[in-house]
Amino acid sequence: MLALQHVTKLYGSVIGVNDVSVELGQGAHGLLGPNGAGKTTLLGLITGQLRPTIGTVRVFGERPFGNPAILARIGYCPAADLTERRATPQEWVTYLMRLSGFQPAAARQRADQALDEVGLTEASRRPLSTLSKGMRQRAKLAGAFAHEPDLLVLDEPFDGLDPVARHDLVNLVRHWARDRSLLVASHLLHEVEALQADLAVILGGRLVASGSAAEIRGLIDALPSEIHFRTDAPTELAERACRAGVVETLRIKGGDSLIIGTRQADRLAAIVAEAVQNGITVREVIAADRTLEGIFGRLVQLHRGIEA
Amino acid sequence: MTDDHSATAGSRHGPPLPGHWLRTAAAVMSFQLDRLLTKPRLAMALIGAIFPAAVMFAVIRTAPLERNMAVVMIYALIPEALCVLGLLVTMCPVVADELERGTWIHVAVRPGGRRSLLLGTFAAAVIWTGSVAFAGLLLTLLIAQVTQPLPLAVMFLGLIMLSCIGRAALFTLPAVILPKRALIASVGVAFVVEYLAGFLPAVVNQLTVSLRLRSLLVEWMAWRRELPIEMTLFVDDNPAVVQVVAVFILVGVLLAVASFILNRRQFPPSVEG
Incomplete structure (x- = not known):
């Protein structure tokens, strides 16, 4: 047609x-x-x-x-x-x-x-x-x-x-x-x-x-989701996530901001829940790329051959 | 990603039938005339119709006019000034108006829509301006109180119609080439082509409507023998039928060129609406 x-x-x-x-x-x-x-x-x-x-x-x-x-x-x-x-x-x-x-x-x-x-x-x-x-x-x-x-x-x-x-x-x-x-x-x-x-x-x-x-x-699911955390202990939370092998990308910004790229959001959620139970304070969790712009951005990444 | 059917196979829509463009142009004409029937437009038309009569009234109050002088005045006021002004308002915005209203896309995606828009608006502009000019003519003849007004009315009706179709066709070019600046461009065209080139005693004036109208006026008023020798440079000495045919040829060429250009015009989405 x-x-x-x-x-x-x-x-x-x-x-x-x-x-x-x-x-x-x-x-x-x-x-x-x-x-x-x-x-x-x-x-x-x-x-x-x-x-x-x-x-x-x-x-x-x-x-x-x-x-x-x-x-x-x-x-x-x-x-x-x-x-x-x-x-x-x-x-x-x-x-x-x-x-x-x-x-x-x-x-x-x-x-x-x-x-x-x-x-x-x-x-x-x-x-x-x-x-x-x-x-x-x-x-x-x-x-x-x-x-x-x-x-x-x-x-x-x-x-x-x-x-x-x-x-x-x-x-x-x-x-x-x-x-x-x-x-x-x-x-x-x-x-x-x-x-x-x-x-x-x-x-x-x-x-x-x-x-x-x-x-x-x-x-979309094949690309890592970027999840933003605001926490008192970003380094410790990052360590736990890395040990669990769910991290694709990782950034720590300032003293309380952690951004993790992952393909295993469910497992990461469980790790964060466990960390909270162990006394780590997590004030905010945002799956930033669930917004439309995020999805488009991720598709562009895929189009350009950026896998992670 | 399944079937791929050609333009004809399995279609409920064949190619447009012969005469399609006439029907669609008539639809545009009727729609455009309806658009013109607003209070501001009617008020403008009324002012336009009264304007030449008012000028004539002001002139004859100061001194009585002889018949030939009245005819020259009527010619200058109606087939020249009033018709040109009316067409500037009705013909020039043919594309710009559609872009502004956001209706251009709706028309452009219809089969032959662009050409129909041009021809339909052309017809509406001629009818509207011609009607206003004719009303103005009747009022002016009434005010001027010339002898034998009926033959003059018939002659001027012919001149008005030729002026309207000729000038409307002329204004289609700036309207399709420079839609956003159509009015300014058309004023320029009117001055340069009609009132400058039209008075040049050279081949170029053969391509103007003003030469044809002047020549028809001289012919129909039987003024040719009375014209001073220097004035003969500004009229064509061919018979009236040649002048009329020349106007129609000019109109045909101008509309064909404008239609060709409009069919190829592309407006980026930011321009539309």
Whole structure:
């Protein structure tokens, strides 16, 4: 369905995407990365808004840029808020359907149906300016899939949604992906996991990992976790951990800070518990790299071949 | 990572049908006209329509105008000034407005969306500005109290429409090349191309709308024989049909070039929205 070969996109001297090669088949795929990682640029290349500086992008076997036959098969929901304020969701989605080539009556019918699916029927005749960000997000989503594309591309689709709406739309999108293709970009791992999608992780314009959610988690688990301790006796705690053979990396900062990199967090936890029972005071334990940035950082380490 | 289907196999979406771009351009036109129907825009249109009549009123209060002089004034005020000003406001922001509203991406990812945006906005700008100019013309003719106003109204309607389509097409180029500076660039184009090159007695003025409009005015008012010899340098002596065809050729070329450029424009995500 989608093939990128050594794709690089430069904006002058700024790199948007750096030497990305990936092939994705039909199904649901998640593009995961922090803000500024290059996700939107990559989606821009896939949806035919941008041309690669180097490399080739092929969607359904053809280049998407300036290719109406391919663009007709893609639905795109961008991350940017919709500031078309005067039109109503119904007018807006109808307009998009007419741009997709439908006759006015058919366009209106599709718009109504799509707005109904995203739960926006009641608000469909209110100006967009009077709607919440979440409602505008739904209107954008309706505009993206109302023409029944073969590939639905969503950029941060659940931003600004309340938990109930998020749940509903995750279900809607997951249902969509049963017999069609879906590509969702997000900086939230759980959002992409909820879609039961395969994952590709992008950072600094580079694709640093790809595979199923389980494979990505496996990769993450294969790298040492960095755990920060604040303790009165960092040296003694470090000695105990080293004797137990659970330490991959170790740093002592100041008088009370100890950072241990380990692949055996469970065993380290037991050692720390034992140390506490023996009178060592541990004031704080933080698994710093369980944050998203930490996970991305560790995937970058893996991508660069840094094992420990 | 499973199947790989081609652009045609198994698709519910074939390539766009013939006439697709006409339908989509009509959709854009209707949407853009709807966007223009706001109170501030209507107020601007009203001011625009009243402006030439007010100027005419101020002039005829000081001294009565003979018919030919009134025609020259109407020509300068409406097909030249009012149409150009109206198109600067309606045609120039064709891309910049979409980028600002965050709607560019939605349009750019539709098949033929970019071209439809250009053509639809072009049509909306011509209709809107043409309507304002025509209303201004009727008011001005009423104020000027010229003899035989009906033939003048018909002639100026033709000049207004040609001015609108010609200048709207001209402004598409700065609008797609320099979207963020389209207004300034278009003012520059209007002065340099229309009012400087247009008055140069050289080949370059053949490529301007202003030469065609002046020549049509002279032709339709049957002024050619009365023109002083030095003034003949500023008009083309081909028949009216040649002038009209020349405007349409110019419009076709300008729109084709603008469409070509717009189809290849890329805006980084930071520019959008």
